[in-house]
Amino acid sequence: MRVGTYTLRLKNHPRIVAGGSAVGKKEGEGPLKNYFDHCFTDTTLGEKSWEKAESDLQQEAVKSVLEKSGIKPSEIQYLFAGDLLNQCISSVFGLRSMNIPFLGQYGACSTMAQTLGLAAVFVDSGLAQNALAVTSSHFCSAERQFRLPLEYGGQRTPTAQWTVTGAGALLVGQKGNVSIEEVTFGRMADLGVKDAANMGAAMAPAAAQTIEDYLKDTGKKPEDFDLILTGDLGQVGSVLLREILNQDGIDIERQQNDCGLMVYDRQNQDVHAGGSGCGCSAAVFSSYVLRKISEGDLKHVLFIGTGALMSPTSSQQGETIPGVAHLVHVAWNAQA
Amino acid sequence: MRVGTYTLRLKNHPRIVAGGSAVGKKEGEGPLKNYFDHCFTDTTLGEKSWEKAESDLQQEAVKSVLEKSGIKPSEIQYLFAGDLLNQCISSVFGLRSMNIPFLGQYGACSTMAQTLGLAAVFVDSGLAQNALAVTSSHFCSAERQFRLPLEYGGQRTPTAQWTVTGAGALLVGQKGNVSIEEVTFGRMADLGVKDAANMGAAMAPAAAQTIEDYLKDTGKKPEDFDLILTGDLGQVGSVLLREILNQDGIDIERQQNDCGLMVYDRQNQDVHAGGSGCGCSAAVFSSYVLRKISEGDLKHVLFIGTGALMSPTSSQQGETIPGVAHLVHVAWNAQA
Secondary structure, eight states, X not given: OEETXXXXXXXXXXXXXXXXXXXXXXXXXXXXXXXXXXXXXXXXXXXSSHXXXXXXXXXXXXXXXXXXXXXXXXXXXXXXXXXXXXXXHHHHHHHGXXXXXXXXXXXXXXXXXXXXXXXXXXXXXXXOSOEEEEEEEOHHHHHHHHSOOGGXXXXXXXXXXXXXXXXXXXXXXXXXXXXXXXXXXOOOBOOOOOOTTOHHHXXXXXXXXXXXXXXXXXXXXXXXXXXXXXXXXHHHHHHHHHHHHHHTTOOOTTTEEEHHHHSSOXXXXXXXXXXXXXXXXXXXXXXXXXXXXXXXXXXXXXXXXEEEOOOHHHHHTTOOOOEEEEEEEEEEOSOO | OEETTTEEEOTTOOEEEEEEEEEOHHHHTSTTGGGOSEEOSSTTTTSSSHHHHHHHHHHHHHHHHHHHHOOOGGGOOEEEEEESSGGGHHHHHXXXXXXXXXXXXXXXXXXXXXXXXXXXXXXXXXXXXXEEEEEEEOHHHHHHHHSOOGGGOOOOOTTOOEEOOEEEEEEEXXXXXXXXXXXXXXXXXXOOOOOTTOHHHHHHHHHHHHHHHHHHHHOOOGGGOSEEEESSXXXXXXXXXXXXXXXXXXXXXXXXXXXXHHSSOTTTSXXXXXXXXHHHHHHHIIIIIHHHHHTTSOSEEEEEEEEEOOOHHHHHTTXXXXXXXXXEEEEEOSOO
């Protein structure tokens, strides 16, 4: 059911049946290390390339979901997945053997929220009993594709973020005590940021826009939520988001946190402005946050995936970086 | 409503309100030249790069849809779009100013069917009044990204196809006499083809699988359709598709045609095995085929978008090329 202009309210309260996460070494040494299902110390996971390793991370995350839920691939009707690599190859090669109808998604780093939102909408509308949302990123595959060969050892600017090596998978279905209540798919926002080493600034306006759309549509207030969780705005983008919203009379200071700020210990891990990448929000939401909701420690969470829509080619051709943000309202339900 | 294992039957018969198409010079000299809304003779459309030109093609196709339908962007709830360029930049930069919630899609050359299917499902389920499906490809931007610099003048093998310079846009909503009856989203299929110059062979097994799924789910027969239209299997892939289906006792010889075989005059235009690219099925379906359905010349059409899921990186790393195919059953409805 549509609420306001942009928000869908899901009348059947589809459930997140289970979440799975798999991360790399740096993430496995961070503050959330005890919440991830798999922490790999080898960046290649024994594969011959980082790209293949990233596919493996998706497989591991999905494997955890299947184990925890007891649901078989044949009981899952749709697979929504995508990633940052050109032509979404992590998802394709990670998931091709699943034999589930595959709808490839591209939302840059907003992909976890986009795929979760779509899976929720499909289950809520009765189009699927179960639907799977999956995404990933890998520091090494992202660096060489988007920036520089790792061997070059380029200096990073203070606004730069560190691409999370990790994957997350979420199964949406009928069981469990974590429900999806509302979804707001976002519009692109472009305030003219061109600095590909400052993705937080490029994405903050889109996050603000989607949050404002949602609050206006539903009449809710930031105080109605225990956590307003952005995907990977990092330090720079989080400050900007709060500033933009403050100018519009919305204060999310107490509720807001960012997966990019949660995944690493910024004092002791050299990640500059924080974590980023599809795998950032995917791994953090699918592990720690989902656990906290399922245990009732968090009762209402707004999860806002944030994506910077650019490629090296578009930047080289002088283009700005539009942002997009998709919002999912996830809630704890006492009656499991 | 789910029919069988893989097919969705759309109980509200959402309509294709209008279609728009924009193509390049070669396509504008082909057999369908009189059906396209815009034929551009300049490969750059006056832009500084082919990538920007491809974005413009999407804009032109969308502009036609808006003009024909009389529907304003503010009346459209969702935009499903994607393309072949890394990080889907044609869609991002072509459509960022529309201010419509944007769900980026990646289905390689199956994108027109994937986006049309999703738009139809959203409208049928009441999640949107109107939803827009858009995709594109450009010979020059695809060549330099996937293969070789154009200046190199590389030889093409006989199985190679010619990427269509073109875009298509389809508005799904409430009005008109062309309805969407059923959608079958496909599973990936990978029989081990590694030759990136033979995409038809890589995609044919996926097309066969989705067609078989659909016929099994619905109990229908090829004779129930005036046209079984694949996206861009070309000559090689079309023959393979028929062979695979023949082995399973299904004969589509009389009904099957392929957008990649329709868009060029293969006798006089040097395109080898036919056209390909997201823009191939997009431009052909959104122009000629849609017109023929709306005029009642074609009453039941199965439109099967076909995609080869690969990147230059995956091929360089020795990977095979999985295919995927999404099917949409489009019908003429006397009562407009």
